[in-house]
Amino acid sequence: MKLLGSTTSPFVRRLRLYFAKLNVTDFEFIHLDIFANSEDRQLLTDNNPAQKVPALIDEGQCIYDSRVIFRYLSQKYQQTPLSWPQENLLTLIDAANDSLISLFILNRSGVETNEDKLFYNLQRERIEKTFLVLAEAVNKGEFEQWDYPAMCLYCLLDWVDFRQLYDFYSLDGLADFYQKYANETGIKESDPR
Amino acid sequence: MNTPISFTCKFTLDKAHFNECYSQSNTVDKSANAYFKGAVLAAFGLLILLFTPINSYAAWFVVALGILEALAIYYSQPWWVLRQMLSRSSGSEVTLTIDEQGVLSESFYHNSRILWTDVSKITETEQGFVLSFTVGKNTSKSYLSKAYLSSSSQEYIMQKLNSLTSNT
Numbered sequence: 001m002k003l004l005g006s007t008t009s010p011f012v013r014r015l016r017l018y019f020a021k022l023n024v025t026d027f028e029f030i031h032l033d034i035f036a037n038s039e040d041r042q043l044l045t046d047n048n049p050a051q052k053v054p055a056l057i058d059e060g061q062c063i064y065d066s067r068v069i070f071r072y073l074s075q076k077y078q079q080t081p082l083s084w085p086q087e088n089l090l091t092l093i094d095a096a097n098d099s100l101i102s103l104f105i106l107n108r109s110g111v112e113t114n115e116d117k118l119f120y121n122l123q124r125e126r127i128e129k130t131f132l133v134l135a136e137a138v139n140k141g142e143f144e145q146w147d148y149p150a151m152c153l154y155c156l157l158d159w160v161d162f163r164q165l166y167d168f169y170s171l172d173g174l175a176d177f178y179q180k181y182a183n184e185t186g187i188k189e190s191d192p193r
Numbered sequence: 194m195n196t197p198i199s200f201t202c203k204f205t206l207d208k209a210h211f212n213e214c215y216s217q218s219n220t221v222d223k224s225a226n227a228y229f230k231g232a233v234l235a236a237f238g239l240l241i242l243l244f245t246p247i248n249s250y251a252a253w254f255v256v257a258l259g260i261l262e263a264l265a266i267y268y269s270q271p272w273w274v275l276r277q278m279l280s281r282s283s284g285s286e287v288t289l290t291i292d293e294q295g296v297l298s299e300s301f302y303h304n305s306r307i308l309w310t311d312v313s314k315i316t317e318t319e320q321g322f323v324l325s326f327t328v329g330k331n332t333s334k335s336y337l338s339k340a341y342l343s344s345s346s347q348e349y350i351m352q353k354l355n356s357l358t359s360n361t
Contacts, residue, residue: 078294080306 001027004044005054006034008162008192010097010155011066012054017151018070020186022077067094070148086149089137093152096130099123100156100165131168138173146184154181162192199292200346206285206300210338211277215270217318218336227266235259289337291346296324296335307335315354322350 003019005012019027032040032053041051047062048055055062056069058076063069067090074081082090103113103123113120134153137143143150157178160166168174181187204210238256241247265272277283285300295308307326314325321338339347 078306078308080297081299081304083299083304084301 002057003027003029003054004032004047004057005029007031007190008159009053010152010159013159013190013192014148014152014155015054015056015066015069015073016190017155017184017186018073018148020189021146021151022073022079024073024077074148082148085142086147089134089142089149090152092130092133093149093156096127096134097156097159099126100160100163104163104165127166131166131171131174135168135171135173138177143177146181150177150181153177154184154187159192197293198349199290200343200349201288201290202341202343202346203286203288204338204341206277206282206287208274208278211274212270213320213338213340214336215273217320217338218323218334219270219273223266223269228263231259231261231263231266233259234262289341291342291349296337305335309353312353312357315350315357317351317354322347322354 003015032044034041034044045051047057048064050064054066054069055064063072106113143153157168157174160168235256238252238259241255242249242252282300282302285302287298287300290297295306297306307324311326312324313327316323321336324335326333
């Protein structure tokens with residue numbers, strides 16, 4: 001089994017943490033720098049035409065998208081499927097992640113995302129709202145277990161902290177959550193810093 | 194080629210189910226001995242009240258503790274059932290799948306999977322089966338009612354029970 005990804009992607013890291021939780025060691029993590037290395041980009045394109053990480057190669061098949069890869073691994077290792085409320089939380093985490101990545105890449109491309117434009121405003125509004133709802137969910141005890149949704153939230157928060165994209169420390173619950181799981185299995189080994 | 198074993202059924206998490214679940218899987222002792230602690234507390238409170246100059250409020254507090262202790266045992270089932278009825282899962286329909294891997298229960302709010310490899314004990318009761326299993330360092334129990342299990346799925350669980358018994 002090979003996991004194609006980057007050390008910085010929060011979508012890749014959540015799967016590395018999931019592998020650690022499952023205690024699966026018979027997989028190879030292949031770090032790709034798709035922005036600077038054309039060979040890496042070609043390898044990714046050959047396996048995933050969408051050119052997105054992560055991608056999982058197993059038994060001659062390639063599976064795209066962290067969410068689908070999670071489902072695949074969950075079935076392969078006979079894990080409990082996510083409930084619908086957990087799926088909803090994952091959608092919120094992914095939505096915030098996607099918006100933050102869009103703004104991050106635009107900034108890296110030299111685009112001024114602080115301008116009052118519809119696209120930027122929509123991303124900012126989505127980020128604000130989803131972080132508020134995620135903080136409420138933490139306070140309601142929805143992330144009490146170190147399971148896949150908790151790993152996804154942790155990876156989002158740590159990536160946001162690493163890239164200094166959003167101050168979530170002011171939101172009641174999220175900072176405590178971030179501290180609580182800082183020593184879980186695989187966190188240190190997958191730290192992007 | 195062997196056909197994979199899989200049994201599926203549905204049931205609702207209603208009051209009747211919760212009551213059956215508690216009565217069949219609960220191990221709380223409700224015999225006269227269980228009330229001993231409450232009786233001692235109440236008697237001790239009365240002793241303080243009648244034969245010592247200690248403030249009567251303190252004595253009545255100890256008596257009340259004894260009564261509460263007894264009530265907690267007497268009403269343990271309705272109290273547990275009430276808490277389940279107030280949970281958001283109450284009223285949900287559960288889809289139960291029993292296969293060669295284990296028991297998977299899926300509802301809108303909660304999913305759980307018990308692997309046969311994690312099951313340490315199966316107890317057959319009058320109305321169902323109690324599965325004792327280990328998750329990490331914790332041991333838990335899950336109840337399956339015969340009311341919604343087909344005869345073939347009950348036979349399959351009995352096979353698992355017998356194999357566990359013969360292994361020990």
